[in-house]
Amino acid sequence: MNQEAIRDKLASRFGEDVIQAAKEFRAQFSVTVRPAGILNVSHFLKDDPELAFDFLSFVCAVDWYPNTPRFEVVYQLYSTRHNHRFRIRTILEDSASGPAAVDSVTPVWPTADWHERETAEMFGIKFRNHPDPRKLLLPDNWTVHPLRKDFPLEGTEEHTPDLPR
């Protein structure tokens, strides 16, 4: 299926309460999904025989600081059966009750495990119901999220010490 067809199929299956927007950039389409709908959309993308996105290439995030809403989590998908690709994203914001949060897609694609762990530590985004919510790369004692745009590149003695205190 080509990119428009995938977008149209998604739009006809899910209403506007799930699909927020569809973007085109250089003949590549991506669909913005509301955070609450991410698991349903993921299941559909994987299980529908015409789509069959059985391979999650990558999960990452974008920090649009100082804009609000601030974060975007991006999922790059690939179908080994049909050899087509697609991209979905979801827009998040830190709230008063805690950090930006979205459901983990590990029930759909187990490979999301490490990708989400890295995204979580680097951006401070919480992935709900993640099976193993530890840090992946950073030292365990760090509490900062270095890929946030308001993080000082060189770190600080207080937050990124050479040695664990």
Added chain:
Amino acid sequence: MGIERHLNDTVHVTNLEWFVNWARKSSMWPLGFGLACCALEMIATFVSRYDLSRFGMEVARPSPRHADLMIVSGTASKKMIPAVRRIYEQMAEPRWVVAMGACACTGGIYRNYAVVQGIDRHLPVDVYIPGCPPRPEALLDGILQLHAKVLREQSLKNPRITQVKVAGT
């Protein structure tokens, strides 16, 4: 000269300190470990083309307890530093440290939160070798400089300072 001539040059007279230093520099035991891309140049230095065995030190030991020379070859990330310090503490004394490459010397291009800004924040470095990465000739030269340094040490009077440092001092 002197007594040596009388004994048909079958003995050599020297002082004990020079002899100890000569023995130390003539058989250093490098530790076989690499942190980043500089390690590849270090490996090239060890094997036949550049042949570090010409200087009596071809056997890289996998165990720090059998080694007395640590070649810090590459970028030391902050997550790695506790392990590097521990390996250094396990090495046999007297022990020496060579900082190989821009990253080990100063952090190099990685002026960021994740990389230690110079291994000398933690270990007492004897020789710094600049380069990104240094060629095997540069590493060889650095090791020869270290040999020259060892020969000049007052090994019997002043014990070497071989403790890890408090970070940042």
